Amino acid sequence: MRQSNFRSTQLSRRDLLARLGGVGLAGLLGASPWKAMAATIVELPFVNGRRELVTNFPQKGAMLLQRTRPPLLETPFDVFGDGVFTPNDRFYVRWHLANIPTTIDPATFRLEIHGHVRQPISLTLDELVDKFEPHEIAAVNQCSGNSRGFFNPRVPGGEWANGAMGNALWKGVRLKDVLDRAGVKTGALQVRFNGLDTGVTPQTPDFMKSLAIDHARDGEVMIAYAMNGEPLPLLNGFPVRLVVPGWYATYWVKMLNDIEVLSAPDDNFWTAKAYLIPDTPFANVVPGQQGVKMIPINRMLPRSFFTNVKDGAVLKVGQSTPVRGIAFGGDTALAQVLFSPDAGIQWQEARLGPDHGKYSFRQWEVPMRLASRGAHKLMVKAINTAGSAQPEHANWNAAGFMRNVIESVSVQGV
Amino acid sequence: MNTSRRNIAPIRVVPVLLGIALAAGLAWPRTTDSQPAAEKRTSGPGQRWSKVSVALPTSENRFPPGEGSQITGQCLICHSAGMVLRQPPLTLDEWVGEINKMRNAFGAPLPADQVDTLAKYLYTINGRHSSGGSTTVDGQGS
Numbered sequence: 001m002r003q004s005n006f007r008s009t010q011l012s013r014r015d016l017l018a019r020l021g022g023v024g025l026a027g028l029l030g031a032s033p034w035k036a037m038a039a040t041i042v043e044l045p046f047v048n049g050r051r052e053l054v055t056n057f058p059q060k061g062a063m064l065l066q067r068t069r070p071p072l073l074e075t076p077f078d079v080f081g082d083g084v085f086t087p088n089d090r091f092y093v094r095w096h097l098a099n100i101p102t103t104i105d106p107a108t109f110r111l112e113i114h115g116h117v118r119q120p121i122s123l124t125l126d127e128l129v130d131k132f133e134p135h136e137i138a139a140v141n142q143c144s145g146n147s148r149g150f151f152n153p154r155v156p157g158g159e160w161a162n163g164a165m166g167n168a169l170w171k172g173v174r175l176k177d178v179l180d181r182a183g184v185k186t187g188a189l190q191v192r193f194n195g196l197d198t199g200v201t202p203q204t205p206d207f208m209k210s211l212a213i214d215h216a217r218d219g220e221v222m223i224a225y226a227m228n229g230e231p232l233p234l235l236n237g238f239p240v241r242l243v244v245p246g247w248y249a250t251y252w253v254k255m256l257n258d259i260e261v262l263s264a265p266d267d268n269f270w271t272a273k274a275y276l277i278p279d280t281p282f283a284n285v286v287p288g289q290q291g292v293k294m295i296p297i298n299r300m301l302p303r304s305f306f307t308n309v310k311d312g313a314v315l316k317v318g319q320s321t322p323v324r325g326i327a328f329g330g331d332t333a334l335a336q337v338l339f340s341p342d343a344g345i346q347w348q349e350a351r352l353g354p355d356h357g358k359y360s361f362r363q364w365e366v367p368m369r370l371a372s373r374g375a376h377k378l379m380v381k382a383i384n385t386a387g388s389a390q391p392e393h394a395n396w397n398a399a400g401f402m403r404n405v406i407e408s409v410s411v412q413g414v
Numbered sequence: 415m416n417t418s419r420r421n422i423a424p425i426r427v428v429p430v431l432l433g434i435a436l437a438a439g440l441a442w443p444r445t446t447d448s449q450p451a452a453e454k455r456t457s458g459p460g461q462r463w464s465k466v467s468v469a470l471p472t473s474e475n476r477f478p479p480g481e482g483s484q485i486t487g488q489c490l491i492c493h494s495a496g497m498v499l500r501q502p503p504l505t506l507d508e509w510v511g512e513i514n515k516m517r518n519a520f521g522a523p524l525p526a527d528q529v530d531t532l533a534k535y536l537y538t539i540n541g542r543h544s545s546g547g548s549t550t551v552d553g554q555g556s
Contacts, residue, residue: 047502048540058468068473069494098492102470106463125463154502156512200492203521234468269519 042076044161045311046149059233061089066158070095070197071235075163080326081307084353084361085138086166088228093235094143094164094249096207096270099198101255104239111178111223111240115192115260118183125239128225132173132181135222138360139245140167140328141252144275144297148400153287155400162305167328167361170243172224176217179261184213187263191216192271193242193251194258205269209251210262211244220245223256245359246331248297248402250275271296276399283402284395299331301404302390304364304382313411317370324365329384330404333358336383339366343377343408344392350380358385370413379408475499482535488524489516503542509533 040053042064051064057073066072073093079086106125114120123131143164148157158164179191192210199206215221224232224243232238237254244251250270266272276294277283282301285292304327315321327337337350353363370376383389394405473494477486489498504512510533516522517529524532 048500056471058470065496066500067494067497068471071470103467105465156501156504156508159500159502201521201523204492234466238466239463
């Protein structure tokens, strides 16, 4: 599919020089609220948002440190301006449990498929690669709690800004094909996924997630052994992880080694009691609201972001400036990205960049010319092909899940 | 993935700087679709898997001194201190809620009679007065 659209990442010396030459002009839009306090400190724009930019995690470049153990590493937002595919070494990291294997030996690794099947199977990595048809998809992986730090009132949890997401070209095998090999028996209800990570105490529930059997067999859910053409970084789930296009990342089980077909509803903690959302539009409730029906988090919502203009930027009146960013449709394709130069009074349709599939990030761009001096509030809104649009008001729920409010930046015309 | 393999990977995409975009008008940045690298080892039959061994860093974050700080050793069994220190300021009730989530859902070996002391300590180092809605039941499970 999209493979033919990719160009090499090799850059000529001229390209490099040209880009370096852009530094001076980049200063025009300077004044970022993400102030660099020192070389390695970033101030995220919310209370207690000071974060260290660290480079000491294996197979990872500079990442914002949310927690060392188990690791929570946020992608610095500037990375999203570099292209619609998030490099593996900048892809965010989120683990629940601290016993994470630090050595994976492909010679002994096995993926077990068992439970309500005719024939339990145990696959080596080579068998997974050689004995099933390869499948590829570009898909956004987004933490349920991405952007939690912006919730108002604040809620406890991983205090992310907008960088707990990433887009990759995933390659692997369809889960359906693997399940068919084992032979799902009549009466199967769900499929439960477990990875190699475990809790430190025996009382800590093992991290497992389940999908309905029909979802698991839809031909889109897959077991990925490659990410952007390379093996997955260990912290992103080496050697294989589940990919659930359009659904929040809690289902994308890392270091996947156990697949169990269930004939009764999964009652394990992580499926039945954690990652629940209010069953309301945008998972939105009033703080303190009681008695709301809670359901497992599921499909993603559309989102869009600015990547080349930041809050506080100073722009010249009358000068045309390309404003751009990234967007995605959530659980279905992006239909439109709308840009407003005047705080939402007028909206214009942005031009969309190359389409890498309905679950991928896509670039958007509009030419903008500020008409007057003073403050201007720019906004961007994504609408997907199911008609779901980013809301004007931010949602709120006690878990800090599913934020997808219209994004805005304030700029100054001079 | 071992170090030598990473070293042979193509040059990483460098950030596209705005200057280029301005200079180039509305052209798409040239690197927009550059990614992923060539299909190397993962292109199906014939793939060779290598053993991966990494070391994860340890945290240097410490809880500040104060009455009750000795109990925080229980927190560190499962997670580093930074997770707690990077929380938004929480009310006393919210800290109690977080501590009890750790005890009840995740099996933190913290005796019930130490909950109040720990909550007061956390409230002292990172608290806010109660106003507005309660957020004690977060349901997010981590």
